[in-house]
Amino acid sequence: MAEQDLRNLLKQLHQSLGSHNYTQSTSLLSRAKIALLKLNALIPSPQTSQPHLRLAREALELGALTSIHLKDPESFTRYFQQLQPFYSLPEDVLPREGGNASKITGLYLLLLLSMGDYAGFHTLLESLEVAAAQAREHGRGGKGLEDDVFIQYPIRLEQALMEGAYDKVWGETTSERVPSEEFGVFSExxxxxxxxxxxxxxxxxxxxxxxxxxxxxxxxxxxxxxxxxxxxxxxxxxxxxxxxxxxxxxxxxxxxxxxxxxxxxxxxxxxxxxxxxxxx
CATH class of the missing domain: 1.25.40.990 (Serine Threonine Protein Phosphatase 5, Tetratricopeptide repeat)
Structure with a gap:
């Protein structure tokens, strides 16, 4: 019953986000977390089934996106941290397909950049590069960082800031090059x-x-x-x-x-x- 309730809540969450009803989204997220607790899926464990892992990841990613729209960096950071155990799971346990790890990670890079946390920015970027290299070594392939629009966007902004090329930053934040609506929230x-x-x-x-x-x-x-x-x-x-x-x-x-x-x-x-x- 809890699983079906959670699926219904996630469906409503997608609708509330699509209609920009973020107050409703916040209420739905609270109920979704309770459903995840009942399923013992809020934190992944070896006993958590793949369907429950997928539902948990989806709920937390929707929470992260809601936090961005509400301009709540602390809440977004908490969601990002909660998602890391899911993102670090092997592909055979939780496939990347169907998730938004790239988008959420790109948004977090942009958050670090907007706060002037260049050390945190480069630390995270280096960890992504190491993970991508390891994936290639093991023949998993997939999209490289250089082809990932969500990761490349904050990288371009950081390079422009380091160069003092503020026109490039302005152009990136006010053009169609912004990868998604959530990234545009950071422009201001x-x-x-x-x-x-x-x-x-x-x-x-x-x-x-x-x-x-x-x-x-x-x-x-x-x-x-x-x-x-x-x-x-x-x-x-x-x-x-x-x-x-x-x-x-x-x-x-x-x-x-x-x-x-x-x-x-x-x-x-x-x-x-x-x-x-x-x-x-």
């Missing part, structure tokens, strides 16, 4: 991270910047948005310019070195932003 977080980094460079490199340039520099939609952003950072908007009050304090004798690095980032980003205006 990533762009805010970029804005913060550029803003920090700007206030160290310059005493002031024209508001029009600042709009392009920070990927903001209007000069009014620039003024609002400036207030959040205690900048001063006056006479068509943004003034950085902490500029002289921050430099403290090392202005030359900071200007060399910051100017390069800012000039490149301004050029990228102007180019984007002709595209977006």
């Amino acid at each position: 977080v990533l762009i805010n991270t970029i804005r913060s980094e550029i803003a920090s460079c700007s206030e160290r490199a310059y005493s002031s910047v024209p508001i029009a340039n600042c709009k392009n520099l920070l990927f903001l939609d209007s000069e009014g948005a620039v003024v609002q952003f400036a207030r959040q950072r205690d900048w001063i908007a006056k006479d068509g310019r943004i003034y950085f009050p902490q500029h002289n304090q921050d430099l403290m004798g090392s202005e030359k070195d900071i200007l060399v690095t910051s100017d390069k980032v800012i000039e490149n980003t301004l050029g990228y932003a102007r180019e984007l205006e002709t595209i977006v």
